[in-house]
Amino acid sequence: MNYVAFNHVFKTYPRSTKAVINDFNLSISKGEFIVIVGPSGSGKSTLLELICGFEKMTSGDILIEGRRINETLPKDRDVAMVFQNYALLPHLSTYENIEFGMKLRKLPKKQREEKVRWAARILQLEEYLDVLPKNLSGGQRQRIAIARAIVREPKLFLMDEPLSNLDAKLRESTGNEITQLHRRLNATTIYVTHDQTEALTMADRIVILNEGIIQQIGTPVEIYTKPANLFVATFIGKPRINLFNVTYHTHHLILSNHISLEVGSRFSPLTENGEYLLALRAEHLYLDTTNGIEMRIQKVEYLGSEVILHLQKDDLVMTMKSYQNLDYKTGAFIKVSFDLAHAHVFNKTTHERIELNHEQN
Numbered sequence: 001m002n003y004v005a006f007n008h009v010f011k012t013y014p015r016s017t018k019a020v021i022n023d024f025n026l027s028i029s030k031g032e033f034i035v036i037v038g039p040s041g042s043g044k045s046t047l048l049e050l051i052c053g054f055e056k057m058t059s060g061d062i063l064i065e066g067r068r069i070n071e072t073l074p075k076d077r078d079v080a081m082v083f084q085n086y087a088l089l090p091h092l093s094t095y096e097n098i099e100f101g102m103k104l105r106k107l108p109k110k111q112r113e114e115k116v117r118w119a120a121r122i123l124q125l126e127e128y129l130d131v132l133p134k135n136l137s138g139g140q141r142q143r144i145a146i147a148r149a150i151v152r153e154p155k156l157f158l159m160d161e162p163l164s165n166l167d168a169k170l171r172e173s174t175g176n177e178i179t180q181l182h183r184r185l186n187a188t189t190i191y192v193t194h195d196q197t198e199a200l201t202m203a204d205r206i207v208i209l210n211e212g213i214i215q216q217i218g219t220p221v222e223i224y225t226k227p228a229n230l231f232v233a234t235f236i237g238k239p240r241i242n243l244f245n246v247t248y249h250t251h252h253l254i255l256s257n258h259i260s261l262e263v264g265s266r267f268s269p270l271t272e273n274g275e276y277l278l279a280l281r282a283e284h285l286y287l288d289t290t291n292g293i294e295m296r297i298q299k300v301e302y303l304g305s306e307v308i309l310h311l312q313k314d315d316l317v318m319t320m321k322s323y324q325n326l327d328y329k330t331g332a333f334i335k336v337s338f339d340l341a342h343a344h345v346f347n348k349t350t351h352e353r354i355e356l357n358h359e360q361n
């Protein structure tokens with residue numbers, strides 16, 4: 001049985017004609033960590049509000065353990081939310097903040113204490129139990145918010161950009177803590193972010209949302225290596241995937257500048273003289289002094305273990321990642337070739353992925 005299920009969920013806000021959530025369908029297994037990622041305004045927060053019950057669906061159903069929760073009051077839905085701004089009570093200590101919800105639910109004092117101590121141990125908050133939130137770091141405050149959620153032992157955890165107020169270093173360590181905590185508690189989680197790196201590093205499965213419409217559902221590897229459409233290909237991956245307008249002609253892809261790339265039978269699903277979008281990630285370009293296209297280095301981004309080169313030849317621009325030679329100079333010329341075994345092709349009008357023959361090169 002699906003642990004959580006969304007069936008044809010729609011949401012249109014009053015006085016609006018556009019669906020902010022448009023036919024959302026998703027089944028989640030118990031213990032899964034689902035990351036919903038999309039740009040600003042894609043409907044991520046709205047979706048969480050529908051799950052909590054803070055907003056009402058226009059149509060559709062949400063089920064938890066097979067039970068329809070459409071009409072269930074927010075307080076009875078058994079979901080716990082962790083917000084980006086922590087939402088801690090400023091006049092209460094760490095201990096009291098973690099305990100607060102249990103007090104409201106009138107749990108016996110002894111049980112409350114056991115749970116606070118358990119959560120504080122897991123989230124390494126034991127030394128801060130008497131401290132007020134204002135005297136703690138952002139990372140510690142977010143850990144209190146998570147502790148407060150886990151003591152509820154809810155059926156479902158919802159996390160709304162919990163790392164977005166933290167600096168880069170804390171974001172990484174708190175992200176790792178959330179992943180480890182999830183493994184330890186096996187808590188079913190829906191985590192919302194606009195950050196594709198968080199999605200790739202944390203998720204069991206990613207749901208990519210744009211303008212309220214699911215673009216793709218898949219594991220991080222599936223999403224990265226087989227983007228379902230142009231939106232997914234360009235939204236996921238850093239630097240942004242290279243895009244080229246191409247025409248397919250007698251086993252060749254013709255780029256702008258009339259550059260012609262010979263391609264094998266892998267590309268045979270393409271129509272003769274058809275126009276397509278070719279997409280290739282920066283790590284799939286390589287130095288090729290014999291047959292490469294000569295490009296000028298416009299900019300060098302040195303990242304320590306790798307370098308990103310911004311290359312140009314007339315109206316052809318692309319980025320290339322290099323891991324071996326890191327000593328490149330702006331203004332120099334290099335010759336590069338494409339590793340077409342990793343290329344993606346999209347329909348120029350619908351932007352949908354076209355499956356190539358994967359076995360052959």
Ligand SMILES: Nc1ncnc2c1ncn2[C@@H]1O[C@H](COP(=O)(O)OP(=O)(O)OP(=O)(O)O)[C@@H](O)[C@H]1O
Nearest residue numbers: 013016020038039040041042043044045046047194
């Ligand atoms: N209460 C509301 N009334 C009317 N429109 C709303 C309301 N809340 C959100 N919207 C609209 O719904 C769309 C989706 O907003 P939502 O906040 O869910 O997106 P989001 O992906 O969470 O964005 P962000 O990452 O910026 O928080 C936006 O166009 C927004 O303007």
